[in-house]
Amino acid sequence: MTERPVLVVTGASRGIGAAVAELAAARGYDVVLNYLASHARASEVAGRCRAAGARVEMLAGDAGDEADVLALFGLADHAFGRVDALCNNAGVLLRAMPVEALETGRIDRLLRLNIGGYLLCLREATKRMLAGGRGGAVVNVGSRYSDLGGAGGFVVYAATKGACDSLTRGAGRELAARGIRVNAVSPGLIDTEIHAAAGLPDRVRDLTPQIPAGRGGTALEVAEAVLWLLSPAASYVTGVILPVSGGR
Numbered sequence: 001m002t003e004r005p006v007l008v009v010t011g012a013s014r015g016i017g018a019a020v021a022e023l024a025a026a027r028g029y030d031v032v033l034n035y036l037a038s039h040a041r042a043s044e045v046a047g048r049c050r051a052a053g054a055r056v057e058m059l060a061g062d063a064g065d066e067a068d069v070l071a072l073f074g075l076a077d078h079a080f081g082r083v084d085a086l087c088n089n090a091g092v093l094l095r096a097m098p099v100e101a102l103e104t105g106r107i108d109r110l111l112r113l114n115i116g117g118y119l120l121c122l123r124e125a126t127k128r129m130l131a132g133g134r135g136g137a138v139v140n141v142g143s144r145y146s147d148l149g150g151a152g153g154f155v156v157y158a159a160t161k162g163a164c165d166s167l168t169r170g171a172g173r174e175l176a177a178r179g180i181r182v183n184a185v186s187p188g189l190i191d192t193e194i195h196a197a198a199g200l201p202d203r204v205r206d207l208t209p210q211i212p213a214g215r216g217g218t219a220l221e222v223a224e225a226v227l228w229l230l231s232p233a234a235s236y237v238t239g240v241i242l243p244v245s246g247g248r
Helices: 015-026 037-052 066-080 105-134 157-180 205-212 217-228
Strands: 008-010 032-034 055-058 083-089 136-141 182-188 240-245
Touching: 008 066, 015 032, 015 037, 015 083, 015 217, 015 240, 032 037, 032 066, 037 055, 055 066, 066 105, 083 105, 083 217, 105 136, 105 157, 105 182, 136 157, 136 217, 157 182, 157 240, 182 217, 217 240
Parallel strands: 008 032, 008 083, 032 055, 083 136, 136 182, 182 240
Antiparallel strands: none
């Protein structure tokens, strides 16, 4: 029997992360799920992944904390002995705040998780992909804010997503000759809970007139793009940022 590849997904208890994990399980991956706080929701995602035929491990932890990242990849080592793919998804938006009111704690939190965590997870995944000799694939979940700039309260968030784009391009080129592809998806207005957590539960609806496709996107539509970039079908694609935004 062919051994299933192993995918690590951060921020996997809801939204895009949950959709990626469940679709990956259906497409033949075993999965290692990171989540921050909601054990019940992560367990529901894990249950759906198992129902799709995947072996699943899950661990609570802050994807922006080095000790928690090491524990996550240590779990992958213990349970599966390999890491073939990574979806860097865990991130935070926080409530809107104008630049003149920015607080150090807010800046630190956004930078530590949204880009520091991506770097830490990329480092640990890369080590294992190189050691295993099989290479691998990474997809970072960015945002259209990286180009749009986040004016109106989300400038720091947008800056972290701009850094995600730079990380993707640089690491994609650096690791290509060693068999590791690094790409990103750049979601636009996607109907997930991140907007409500930022105090803007109607944001997708309110901004729909700005979307050429005339609607917000779904987490599953983003997950489809992630799984394509992880798959052999994208074997000659690296260092690319793929907008998933309905044209916005």
